[in-house]
Amino acid sequence: MLFNSLGFLLFLPLVVLVFWLLPQRFRLTWMLAISLGFYASFGASNLGYLAVVAGVALVAGRYLLQHDSRHRKLAAWGGVGAILALLFVLRYYDPLVAGTGLPTHGLTAPAGFSFYAFMAIALLIDRYRAPDRSRAGAAEDVTFIAWFPRILAGPIQRVRPFVRELGKRAHPKPAFLALGAQLFLWGLVKKAVVADNLAPFVDRTYAIPEFAVPLELIIATYFFAFQVYCDFSGYTDMARGASLMFGLKLPENFKRPYFSGSIGEFWSRRWHITLADWFRDYVYYPFVGEHRTAFRMYAGIMLVFLLSGIWHAGLGYGIGWGFLVWGVLNGLLLWVERALRAPRRRLAETVGDGAAGMLYRVFVSVLVFHLIMVTWIFFRAGDLSDALTVLTRIWTALPEIPSLIGRYPFTAEHRFLAGLIAALLLVELVLERKTWVRRLAALPRGVRWSAWYACLFALILLGRWQGESFVYMQF
Secondary structure: OOOOOHHHHHHHHHHHHHHHHOOHHHHHHHHHHHHHHHHHOOOOOHHHHHHHHHHHHHHHHHHHHHOOOOOHHHHHHHHHHHHHHHHHHHHHHHHHHOOOOOOOOOOOOOOOHHHHHHHHHHHHHHHHHOOOOOOOOHHHHHHHHHOHHHOOOOOOOOHHHHHHHHOOOOOOOHHHHHHHHHHHHHHHHHHHHHHHHHHHHHHHHHHOOOOOOHHHHHHHHHHHHHHHHHHHHHHHHHHHHHHHHOOOOOOOOOOOHHHOOOHHHHHHHHOOHHHHHHHHHHHHHHHHOOOOOHHHHHHHHHHHHHHHHHHHHEOOOOEOHHHHHHHHHHHHHHHHHHHOHHHHHHHHHHHOOOHHHHHHHHHHHHHHHHHHHHHHHHHHOOOHHHHHHHHHHHHHHHHHHHHHHHHOOOOHHHHHHHHHHHHHHHHHHHHHOHHHHHHHHOOOHHHHHHHHHHHHHHHHHHOOOOOOOOHHHHO
8 A cells, every 4th residue: 555556545534534533542542553554555474574673672672761770781782683683684684695505585574674673773772872761652662663654664763752742732733734735745746746757767778778878878867866866755755744644743854955065965964864864873973982083984984875785785685786886986975075175165165155156056066966866876777787887888978978969869758757857846946945935935825725736737647656666665
């Protein structure tokens, strides 16, 4: 029951209505029940994996709340180790033992496993560091891990804000319901109209990179950058919108990342923000420690991106080494950026805030986008060999690109997909400029709501409704 399926579009308003009709003392039980039912719709066996992770987090988490003994560290790291061990076995055991003579078992991680595993790990570490005994119950903990809008692909939330949100609203707020519906609608447009229309072109081109026209590979790479963004951020918008209908605020996970002014800004403040926060708090800071030497900071950056690449690489049916290269490349880009921080700052001060400064910022954003786009090739290609083929064919054709563009037979499909991206960027540009947003908010209600009617018409006329799964569900 994917977010972009008819079943979910019927399921969501029904469960929200029942939630607000129930007495408050039954609402938490209802949230847990519908979360388990939703996850079971992807396979009843999924509940077994969820039960193991939730059980480990619940037992270890209860111990951490109820004891101050020297065994707390053992409980915390034992729980974290058990969850990581299960994650490793499900994602890497079969690929690693294939061809060694050891038995394989057809193991693969179920949809969303990494995301709720990461949240369970965050729960245990936070409880170990600073136990909050005021409002921590077993039902709250399990609902936190299993909450259905974000179980498949995040955002990766922390338990304390989630538990605080649970008891805030006893009655429905029309503003929350309207904002939740609007946010869900915008996420659905990004997924069904933009991402799913771009996907066939990208899939077709990347399926045979050695035979594809170099210009077609370039176009497909541009299209994939927006496909993966709209697919993932669309899921997050829908998850946040669905949660708002229950009166719950989930953390923002994307902030118009392709307008980033640096690689660091892209990864820490605009793209998959909650995963970046997770790696920062539970990997980078513990590794770097209190004495932040330059060596430790550079090593910590690469460690984070190596682990991110390894996490993406374990797909259960094989190890995607291209993801590891993708992680290393981004780590290297951050190394270079950090090493050049002083001259970059001086250059920005020199150009100032006028027209020259604006042109400089646009140039930097375009440069950052293209550097990220090059790394996306390793993310999207079928394997490392295909990624190198794509890069080689594009690189050798670069001198001829102007003449190739003049001779290339652009079709209605190209123009339609480019138009979708242009419309998306226009909306994002408006949202990026706070003064423009305030002006729009001051417009009459009918004018403002016309944008949402336009989204509905776009879904009806342009949306693809084949129930395409979300890219990040596989991770």
